[in-house]
Amino acid sequence: MHPRTPPTLIWLSLALAWPLHAAWAAPSPDSAPGARTTLPAAQCLRTDNALDWQKLDDRHILVRNLGRNYVLRLATLCLGLDDTASIDLAGAGMNRICGRLGEYVIARGERCRIETVDLVDEATYRALSSGERKPYSEN
Secondary structure, three states: OOOOOHHHHHHHHHHHHHHHHHHHHOOOOOOOOOOOOOHHHHEEEEEEHHHEEEEEEEEEEEEEEEEEEEEEOOOOOOHHOOOOOOEEEOOOOEEEOOOOOEEEEEOOEEEEEEEEEEOHHHHHHHHHHHHHOOOOOOO
């Protein structure tokens, strides 16, 4: 006959194992497109340092920031991006876009929620900018 495990020991084991499960199950930066990840504060896009932007399609924007390049994926189509020369970037209560809820691109009065923010290297930025490479699609 096996000794019975006390219930508090079972709950303690589950409580200790849960953070490991959550870390293992969390999406990585290389996971499927559209998976929500948040950039560390030091890597976030500073809205006051955005130098240039380019519409890649109705859901993706390429942004050049001081020394860094980003691809913003929007949650829905953003028709305000058509025929506009400027956009505003609205962070969630601060001047940074990190991939958190409450961050928007504002184009011609249309608020377009940012779904993901990806930091990209210079070669990727050039390939996306020239059309040589396409942003992630849902298909």
